[in-house]
Amino acid sequence: MASETEVIGWAARDTSGHMAPIIFSRRALGPRDVKFFIKFCGVCHSDWTVITGEVYTPTFPVVPGHEIVGVVEEVGSEVTKFKVGDHAGVSTYVNSCGSCRVCERKLPQHCKDVVWVYDSVNPADGLRTYGGYSNLMVVDESFCLVLPKNLPLDGAAPLLCAGATVWSPMKRYGMGKNGDRFGVVGLGGLGHIALKFAKALGMHATVISTSPAKEKMAREELGADNFIVSKDPKQMEEAAGTLDFIIDTVSGIHPLDPLMNLLAPQGKFIFVGVGLGKLQIDSLPMCFGGTSIGSSCIASQEELQEMLDFCGEKNLVCTIEKIPIDYINEAFKRMLKGDVHFRFVIDVGNTLKPQN
Template structure:
């Protein structure tokens, strides 16, 4: 066992504070990673504060992890000591169900094992990346190119794959008119990918102040959703809408913006269910769907694509001691566009 320094939540109502625990020894199929950077995801807040229910305490959040391999197991062939590596939202799955066999482990029929706030096959709680080190099965570890700034790579392990996967699944590219709802951690990556794939991209936001940022990120158009006349003009204009916001909002307002056979995919998780009017779907044979991160194979594909096309997240690097302040700033939308913890500040 290896002693680890970390930050953890002890309950749903207390701030994150320093925490010490032990990682397992490296097994034959494991890699040990010295964590260098860990992104801060909005879902960290949801789970720390038990907003989704079932939270396990103490909780060490963090599932956007990039670091350097310091030890490998005897049966590991695909990784080497000293190599950069990444860990995303899950660290295991059943490996036998149809979803796992199709390289869609995130949809494991028996439940994937979360990088944190989960339980491993021995029933032990999993602890995430707000820590100095992690031990992971090599099958759930990702190769990270050394050509990109790794602090900007870390959020790709969640925000990146969460937006890359649906755009690829629905084959978005040249000739498609795409709207991205929201310009936060997820939204800014959706804009980068959709533009890189050749789509005509519009950002839909409640905040006029984000227009220049949207255009700088690669969007071709920007619309303020609070403007009723603008929303009316956009009805029936988009082939595909990616809804990235986690605040409560009216799905029906966006469904009406879809053209015939258009699809809106939800990747943000609002706190309350949204009522969807049947006529907003059947009138133009529209669809509403959801998407959850991506499997290991697709996540590696995404990382390779980003390395080839020089795509990273826009980040603000913080010390771990600033994490509670960062949570409050995230809730106010005061981040451009992802906080990333410099784990050296934990040592």
């Protein structure tokens, strides 16, 4: 019988969030498994919220990372989608029950028994799950994604969470089919890729931000058609009723009524920023305008693969700042201050080395 594989990574051991090297094990390769060397892993704000216990108390040690890409090293005997040398990726979950109504609808991310890529127990092997701040991944091919070979792996990594989180509602609500006018609130990791998707889908795209300093970058670097400073009452009033869709990527509680006022009749407002607290909104203007509010949680495997294929066709990836893995503690500090050019990505393949 094949033995488990020793893996090196970086982990948090308590809610201080401090990361340090660790050695742990992945399961032995099964007949339906794909084993790949991790080359890059994105750094998501939710990694920080998990390891610091902001949402729940995790089981330590925790190896974070759910924007995982690499190169296939070995495949099981029943694997059909992958061969050695292919580019592969894993997003935020690695298993689900497979039999409930939600799974039958191919929405495993909403299964009550979903197995997250880290800080879960996978019933397939009884082992705890560990994420992509590590050098090797073993995963059932049903939860492994094919990355187009033309996409650079470093820029593709954040697509697996940041990209998926905005792609899913875009496709679910049919954005981009009728010359739609689209708005994105916030221009960070999620916001910038939402803007890139909107332009690639042929929409007129507006960035809504509290920071006037981001306008030049939004227009010149990312192709925004319009830019609204949300703290400017005149700009907000002039833009009232002009947008068919808004995706709000800002985490934390912030006023929604001024943003909802930007929607055209029957427009849709989708919030995807993870925040703690209750939303407050005036329902009367919604009623008279026929507008609606929705949300989204990552994406299904089908949506993830569709997004990656689309990105391959359009040569579209995230804008990133690449870092060595031993910079992760400083990266978290900078991320919390908003000091990152859209998304940090860890260069796992070149910088994660065994400790002496």
